[in-house]
Amino acid sequence: MLKFLSKVKIEFNALDPRVASCMEFLAQCNARKAKESNPACQVLVKRRTDDFPPQITVTFVNGVEEAFDATSTPAQSIRTMILEKGQHLETEQMFREAGEKWPVIIPEEELHEFAPDILSNMWCVLLLLHGRTSHP
Secondary structure, rough: OOHEEEEEEEEOOOOOOOOOHHHHHHHOOOOHHHHOOOOOOOEEEOOOOOOOOEEEEEEOOOOEEEEEEEEOOOOHHHHHHHHHHHHHHHHHHHHHHHHOOOOOOHHHHHHHOOOOHHHHHHHHHHHHHHHHOOOO
């Protein structure tokens, strides 16, 4: 998860009963596997003394920042979103490295073109091959 991030900031008041998501997310960030995936990712914890609601803010490696209200967003949902966006970033990077434009624009007419069913084509090939071997 951390491999897609450059910074994680977790803010909470330790006396606030709504800190569960922050604590779970912090534990995920401190896991050995997560740290090894990106040792350069900064994990900052800001312990607050006011009534500010628990919040998790992540900065992706491309600089995009996203903040989550940790009172209403489970840690697992935040992790899932990070992984999904991270896969998108990896795909974008692959296209750019290959010299392709991003985002890929598919012309409207191609979206409605017939795409042959691969399994049907394979079935036809098998029937043709079987027909050749069963008849002398």
